[in-house]
Amino acid sequence: MTFPVVGMVGGGQLARMTHEAGIPLGIRFRILSDTPQDSAAQVVHDVTVGDYRDLDTLRAFAAGCDVLTFDHEHVPTEHLRALEADGIVVRPGPDALVHAQDKGVMRARLDAIGVPCPRHRIVADPADVTRFADEGDGYPVVLKTVRGGYDGKGVWIARSEADAAEPFRAGVPVLAEEKVDFVRELAANVVRSPHGQAVAYPVVESIQVDGVCDTVIAPAPGLSDELSAQAQQLALTVARELGVVGHLAVELFEVRRPDGGSVVLVNELAMRPHNSGHWTMDGAATSQFANHLRAVLDLPLGDPRPRARWTVMANVLGGDFPDMYPAYLHCMARDPGLKIHMYGKDVKPGRKVGHVNTYGDDLADVRERAAHAAGYLRGTIDE
């Protein structure tokens, strides 16, 4: 059979879960992993250990693959261009991926295509941050390094010009953004294939704790049909205009207008399976991982519709106890419908080591079950 070979750069949990989704598809799946112990390297058959920052390593890895895709956005853009010049099929390609790698490029492009964003501009130094603040409602101001941030890293809240010095120490360009007074955070997840087919998942609510995703509720409770459709349309527009292939997560702020209505502003983009889409593994007809693979292979996409009235995802963070197995057993016994997804990672305080999904008709119950399991596994609930 001529089933293709997909190579994924990165060996984290996204690669692990993509492999899980690839098994029934009958494809061959390879990863380029930083270490032999990485989350995906434990479960994938074809593992190359190497440094994704090294072009020769990337070239050797890509040589046996029909398509190259990514579990993170850190591969240097110039390497991706070099691989494309070699004839490697890179999906998403560098012209799209650069928007998820560089927040300055992303903001400029979203402005150009008329997608609403928080007020922003590249700033030169702390005095320039104060000018940016004065152009709007003053401090606080959000400062972000244009490259390299995730899960709250590379992001600062400056409450004064003195606060604004830190981000400039790394010597990379800094983007200033207004601190949006949002009602809540949403995410619009879509998947797009090379010939332009696209699917949109239900818009979800994403609840962050200390800058890290804690809970995702699908669909976002109380979201109007109008705003839901607007957010999905926005994500589909971004995917099309930026030429995204594969899964695109558009993280959004829901903001109350003076007239009482709501609008959405784009916070971040991710061009890969995303934490805000983990609920799809148990809550949608086709998971984000399966649809990402189908998209990068230019296969017809799968049904993105939900399978339950409500699905809730809660991240499992490491706590003080290195051995999570007894708690895991307890959670299974308490809730036979709990869907646990462990990443095979050593437990360290605050590290994402897994997630749980729950689903059902009663949102309060579904949320309680997910929160209980995540808390019990972390060790913050001891009932």
Place this chain on the structure above:
Amino acid sequence: MTFPVVGMVGGGQLARMTHEAGIPLGIRFRILSDTPQDSAAQVVHDVTVGDYRDLDTLRAFAAGCDVLTFDHEHVPTEHLRALEADGIVVRPGPDALVHAQDKGVMRARLDAIGVPCPRHRIVADPADVTRFADEGDGYPVVLKTVRGGYDGKGVWIARSEADAAEPFRAGVPVLAEEKVDFVRELAANVVRSPHGQAVAYPVVESIQVDGVCDTVIAPAPGLSDELSAQAQQLALTVARELGVVGHLAVELFEVRRPDGGSVVLVNELAMRPHNSGHWTMDGAATSQFANHLRAVLDLPLGDPRPRARWTVMANVLGGDFPDMYPAYLHCMARDPGLKIHMYGKDVKPGRKVGHVNTYGDDLADVRERAAHAAGYLRGTIDE
């Protein structure tokens, strides 16, 4: 983390799908595969290639595993006893598994615990088959070698004493059974853990073509609540009385009584994930593969309840075209809700190379979608 290592003997599609189910559980999964090309060997990280008939190979494989389980029933019983004597945890253990390995032992045990079976006895030669026939309604008689059969292999329908010679040529004991005039075939799938927890899946209808499972409908249409409960109870009794650990498939004949009611008789037992349970991958809250792993690890079992009104599984057999990829693409385009499960096997005519699942509220529609996809992939439908 002290997440355990499960070793599965066999590298077929059942091991492949068990690995898929093991990834979210966070366990380590190893296989002992006949060849490096086997279905599971393509996707599992830890693959040992070796002969399961060799005790030293089994010992070396089992040494690194917390529990040993199986994707087939062909490991010699005496090897399993030797491994247990070494202190290896073998699940299901040889005292249970022998009932799935030896049809003579199975029939004797089911008789002893009062589980209804077709009329049967071990027969010595063709003349003895005629005596067996004459004890009942005469020929035809079903003859089975007590060991080694599956998917119609090792099974003969003898219509006369002359027909009855063939099964004796292998020199292994032969079991004679009445040819049951059944209404249809059912399967009752249950999973049992070492400390005695058990779950029962909905009873399904299994449609065979040429001795090979073609379609499974979950739940079995029109099955009375009474007969359904009776079949589930029967399977739970067999699991308990035989000391089964893991998944047990009880293949049943539904037989019409003279008064118009129905009863079930046990056809075969399988102590591993089974083709009649593949629908659970997309149709139940917890798949048979996940529950098999939970059982052999003595973890609490997952919810076996269905997620859809109807789920239909159709096996994908190889046809005349070695490259199934274009048909696969077509099927995805035709039906975005189709769940395809490919096994990574080379296509050979009649070989099981995958299965599809469909689900929904309208049984006729759900059946048509599954049958179409399986037929199109095989090449017997060309719309």
